[in-house]
Amino acid sequence: MRDITVVRQFGEVVLAIAIAPLFVGWIAQCRAWMQNRSAPLLRQTYRMLRKLFDKDAAMAATASPLFRTTPYILFGTMVLAAAIIPSLATDLPFAHAADAIALIGLFATARVFLSLAAMDIGTAFGTMGARREMMVGFLAEPALLMVLFNAFLLYGSTALPSLVDGYRAHPTVIDPSAIFAAVAFVMVLLAENARIPIDNPATHLELTMIHEAALLEYSARHLALLEWASGLKLFNYACIGFALFLPWGIATNGADSGTALLISIAALLAKLVVAGAALALVESLSAKLRIFRAPEFLAMAFLLAVLGLLVHLLLGTKLA
Amino acid sequence: MTAHAYTVPILNLLAACLLLISFAMLSRRRTQRLVTLFAWQGTILFLSTCLVAYSSGLREIYYSAALTLLLKVIGLPLILHRLIYRLGAQWDSETVVNIPLTMLVGLVLVIFAFGLAQPISMMATTITRNTLGIALAVILLSFLMMITRRKAVTQVIGFLAMENGLFFAATSATYGMPMVVELGIALDLLVGVFILGLFFFQIREQFESLDLSNLESLKED
């Protein structure tokens, strides 16, 4: 029993690492289709990573050890987050290491390290990227916390496995607060993962970029790790979203059979395909905002989450 | 009770959407978008009224739903669009509104409304009683929108949205007002919009703009 959960944990992490670039590639493909461009191959992201791993690293002469270790730390935190989030099954050995609030903290750690590394070289763009990345971060965190508040009010927990179980116990509830929270969550996801309308992952236009400005000094294997880590971050956010709002197919406690596992993998893939397409649609439909409109965007997300909370207090009944 | 098993959650959802649209109105700067949002608000009002009619089995409410559809979803938005087109105000937008701050104030108003409505809804007996707080919040938010904006057309939309809130309050607390009253209000609204439309032409001719801050210059010193 114990061995099985360890194997499953390991399998889940490996799967997450393996398909995170695929997910990014899928979104890029969908975006290209929607914008009438010829789409890159799905394996393009993997090719990119391979090319980067093959190259010789060019390291700025003034770089400190902090700069060199940051890609590994970022990758490490994202892999660890993937181990904690119940994307396939809920009874994971790592699952109780952090609840959803602690996961936000973990992502914040990653962000701070990236920003510190961006400031390390001492070029104007790196610092600008660091500053903006942190700004988006501090605006997004209250909104995300309110989303989790909603989930807590519905199911009495902030631990993701308990939330999944709670949802499975009451599957047919249409609660307005859950819908509000879901929209707020998607907005936060867009902001936190450097997507349109806050940031554009596909551009290197100096004055508008946020995330890419922070990565500007990295090359080769370090860049590969960072790209992989940001892919993993997007994947992790998607999986948190699934656990909070669409936990269908996740193998819950006691479901130990192979079929349950197969179902959960199929469900995850199906959800990722749909979510990727939906993200691409949202990104294609919206225009990038000016940087100082970002507070408005995230204030909207915050407001939605709080409205969900209030509406729940007024109308809802506690389930768990 | 089984018939209500789904009506109450759906009604709650519609009520929440109504609130959401009120906030969307607060956050939009473009006048034309506001008209679209107003039409959506009417649609949701229509749906919720139908639902209330269905679950309570009162035929009168179907009439008022039909009235809502005709007037608030089709009639008034059309008139407003034409008005905006004739006034040449398609691209009008508010310039100085601190959106996040307005939203925060709006949030406080919502909490205030919900807190006030809680004891009242305890006394009401209708299935829709919980939504009274939302109706109150919609009224207050429309008021806030009228206070923070300066363009003339926006004022009218705020006024109409406030009426929507009142209508929703009436359906949620007492299954609607008597038919005569409702017809009277509908007529009033229609006439009110026409009169205000005439006013706008006068204002524009006088000041060559629809910015109501110009009216301040009428004050005698």
Next chain:
Amino acid sequence: MLQSLLLLVGLWVFFGIVGLPTRRDSRLVARVLFPLGALVSLIFAVLAGSFLISGQAPQGMILPLGLPDLPFHLRLDALSAFFLLVLGLVSAGISIFSAGYFRAGKGTAPGLMGLQYHVFLASMAIVILADDAYLFMVAWETMALSSYFLVTSEHRIPEIRRAGFLYLLMAHVGAICILLSFGVLQGGSWQFTFGAMRGASLTPFWATTAFVLALLGFGAKAGLVPLHVWLPEAHPAAPSPVSAMMSGLMLKTAVYGMLRVSFDLLHVRFWQWGVLVLALGLFSALYGAIFAAVQADMKRLLAFSSIENIGIIFTGIGLSIVFETCNMHLFAALALSAALIHSLNHALFKSLLFLTTGSVLHATSHRSLGKLGGLIRRMPWVASFALVGTLAIAGLPPLNGFVSEWLLLQSFLFTPEIPHAFANMFIPLGAAVLALTAALAAYVMMKFYGIVFLGQPREDSLAEAHDANWLERLGLAWLALGCILIGVAPQIALRPAASVTDKLLGHSVNTSSIWRIAPISPQQASYSGMVLLAGIVGVVGIAFLLVRLIAHGRMRRVPPWDCGYQWQTSRMQDTAEGFGQPIRHIFATFFHMERDLPSPSDTSPQYRIYIEDRVWRAIYLPIARTTQKVADLVGGLQGGRLSIYLLYSFFTLIVLLVFVL
């Protein structure tokens, strides 16, 4: 136990006096007395900790000192033991650092400095141990005075004298409020021992008066907005170890006093009090974070960050009062534990950071962020310890700052169940404010660390910066170790906090597991810093090995990418002002800002920005003006002629005679 603690306090004073005759020679003071003081601190912490863990009954003691009929009462219970533990643990680090730091200079002689330092330490311990209002106030005033002398140790600089004056003024305003509060608390018995106050029964009105007075008094000491104005002036003025002591420890005595009055001396509480404290705390937290973000002086930045952290602690206290009055005792214990642990955490990381600013100041003699930069290459030791402090204060897992913030957020989750309309909807929004504050704190600390230690040196003179000496490193390492240990194994702090809440509230959170903390239940929420740290380290190690095995480790050093502009200099990096610009933009309403912008045609462009606290203009200046006016009126009595003065005395005599006879 109490006797040995008193003996240790006596030893501190003794060390201070021994060093006094040495005058200008700093060797004895620095190499012997400060390390000995640190050792005493350590023993102090061990004693307090063992008292707390063993869960002994409170110990009382009456000293035959003081005025006749008014002997000093002392008492050691769980609450005081917790704060003594904080005092001992943190002062050990600061004293060791001071051993390497203080040297003869322009300011106060090292011997005198040693005396003031140790008296300051001893008075804080006595404040915490006191069991009657009389001894409490004596120790409180000693603490204020000794720290005043420490703040003004470089008294030849006018700004420092001004900062010292402001500090002394606020300290006394606060002390008056505390004194009045004790006066109300005795409830007509005219017994000023805390034991009598516990037994006194107050009407709700007088209880509220006592509580508000205590909140004003202790709030002024702790730096709650709007009573915070002295803090950003006094902290930068003081030498760094003193700033560390003041910010890390002295502010905690105010927290202690607040807890003592509200949870021990007052036997009734009302939920409105909790809301008041909560609102003040949240506002201070946000205010501190926003103002910290726009500072250009590294010690001022840290001072504002102290306001923020005190705000977080008071938020926890307020929440605890609210829960407690609504009979939600378990959640009250959770919130109070969060406040207590945050007190310990803040003491650790804030002193750590203030001490690193001391090292930077010694190495570069610059305090302004705009003149620093790139010190990670010159001062690797200090930079690594500062990194630990930065990550901890930014509230990032797996370090200690996150633990207390997490606990506080967990307790916020239960606020919708508060049975008061409006309160159950407004208070949950406090969690959002807290999250915003925590994220802003991360921004602020990024700015601090990034501009001081990362990037390129902004001045040529920084090339000669040297790392800290071994005693300083030892002190820093001790504090950094505390930050890491509490983060990785939060039980170290949670268990003592739980025994305090057990005594004060009768409830404590679940502390059964060693591996993780799950304050209510593991199904509800759990957190394990240990697993997180092990996980990150493990994955980083494996990833590194895999990258090296499968790919390669080839690397060449190149000049940084200049984006095609070859004339970049280190002055083109973001300045402190530049880094704070988004905050200035988003929270513009908070500031009173004056800016001189250069015009495009200026040949030697100048940019100047002046940011002022709105509180200063709105509250303090009117008060100061009114006081001045009243003083002028009263000054009119001073005619300068002898016969007039005699006339005053004569009238007084007549009036007295009329009334008395």
